[in-house]
Amino acid sequence: MSSGDGWTICAAGHRHWGLFGAAGLLLVDEDRVVLQHRAPWTHQGDTWGIPGGARDSHEDAVTAALREAREEAHLSPDDVDPIGLYVDDHQGWSYTTVVARTTRTVRPYAANAESVSVRWHAAADVAALRLHPGFASSWARLRDVPPPLFLVVGDAAADDPLLERLRRTGVEAARLPKGMVGGGLTRLLPHVVYAGSLGSSVAAGYASRGQVMLAVQPEDLKLLA
């Protein structure tokens, strides 16, 4: 029994599993996503959704989603690169979807009794499946995956405590500088790159891999936090 196990009621009067909210992992590889066929005995079962479950009291959403993905779908944290979050906030309860890309070839499978099967699906086919209602309501936003975010930091910003917070909880999509996109996500999780005194040339080197932000001074981080 984990500290988050239990039912709760959100402001809209729905009954939800997870005293501290819940989190799940949406793993994306080009135009495919990993879905879990939930066992019929589970809440709103016999539907397709993503591996996920209740958060423990001490867990952030990414930690919880990665733990659940390992327990339910045999996905290792080494296989996935989290790029952002979508928070479905019901007031008093929330479900956080952690969107991640694969770092290598991944063959997920049902790892416990909560799943009938876990496998790749073409993103184009997802809407036609019998989906878990929570996942169904988020899917339109989740399929709009933005390019990964690289936060290049110079010496003066490298030891700032805000950096760890941004790495863990992400940059709010609404705070992204003009010209950068959050897709359908609520927050983007930055990949922090330490550039020493070579900030702008290092930043230029990452431009082909995703969206790049440069933080030279601690003030640059404050704008994002």
Ligand SMILES: [Zn+2]
């Ligand atoms: Zn609700």
